[in-house]
Amino acid sequence: MSEQQSAAPILTVSRLSGRIAGQQVVEDVSFEVPAVGVTALLGRNGVGKTSTIKSILGLIERTGDVTLGGVRIDRMPTHRIVQQGVGYVPEDREVFGSLTVAENLRLAERDDHPRRDLVEQLFPDLLERRAQRAGTLSGGQQQMVSLARALINENRLLLVDEPTKGLAPRIVDEVATALAEAARTVPILLVEQNLHVIRRLAERVVVLSGGRIVFAGDAAELLDDEARIQRYLGVHDAADPHDAADPHDTAEGSTR
Numbered sequence: 001m002s003e004q005q006s007a008a009p010i011l012t013v014s015r016l017s018g019r020i021a022g023q024q025v026v027e028d029v030s031f032e033v034p035a036v037g038v039t040a041l042l043g044r045n046g047v048g049k050t051s052t053i054k055s056i057l058g059l060i061e062r063t064g065d066v067t068l069g070g071v072r073i074d075r076m077p078t079h080r081i082v083q084q085g086v087g088y089v090p091e092d093r094e095v096f097g098s099l100t101v102a103e104n105l106r107l108a109e110r111d112d113h114p115r116r117d118l119v120e121q122l123f124p125d126l127l128e129r130r131a132q133r134a135g136t137l138s139g140g141q142q143q144m145v146s147l148a149r150a151l152i153n154e155n156r157l158l159l160v161d162e163p164t165k166g167l168a169p170r171i172v173d174e175v176a177t178a179l180a181e182a183a184r185t186v187p188i189l190l191v192e193q194n195l196h197v198i199r200r201l202a203e204r205v206v207v208l209s210g211g212r213i214v215f216a217g218d219a220a221e222l223l224d225d226e227a228r229i230q231r232y233l234g235v236h237d238a239a240d241p242h243d244a245a246d247p248h249d250t251a252e253g254s255t256r
Ligand SMILES: Nc1ncnc2c1ncn2[C@@H]1O[C@H](COP(=O)(O)OP(=O)(O)OP(=O)(O)O)[C@@H](O)[C@H]1O
Pocket: 020, 021, 023, 025, 043, 044, 045, 046, 047, 048, 049, 050, 051, 052
């Protein structure tokens, strides 16, 4: 077992279930996230990855035990979970489109000493675009804003949901590089479909299938097993590392 995996978990999820509009979307799921590195949460479309993240955050009705650094958070409202040090980068980015990049970042600042230097170092492009309205940024740039909003505070864990979805290959690489840098400062639970990105970033993977965890362990062990990848994810680990990406990186990232 690697040193990283032997570290005490930062997040423990035990018998977690989640419901949306009375329908069970997460069923009795248990897994751990180590206190260092990237853990990828994988599974076919619609299996409940986003709903698992939302259940952890209390964004949907849930039951089960969730502990952060040994402290139960499953009875807390979302804002208290965030105050405990859980950063969230949602699937649809959710930047404020009519506000500037700088305003988006300022609104996210929670700490007395926001980590502006880190954000500027990780995302120099955002520094140049600080006066630009976020709604006019490309999808990749909006993803950087969303990541920067989570990184500006000192968090104990980041929950990052499909950060490369719909981005062009070059932008996928940039987002992956930013995540790799971020992972040096904070553990990350990452929902991601792009196997190339998972291979690059994740030390550990947790796979959801049929409502259950069917694999939890070394990323390399799963990624080197073509038959299991096909069975669990329904995809090949294709030679073209970017085959999951949309060829267009447009300014269509969601805004509000
Ligand atoms: N707001 C909602 N109302 C009703 N059903 C929902 C809602 N959101 C999600 N679901 C259902 O919950 C199930 C799990 O969805 P979820 O988005 O968690 O899956 P996922 O694994 O993240 O999928 P994907 O990889 O496609 O993003 C799906 O069957 C989905 O249709």
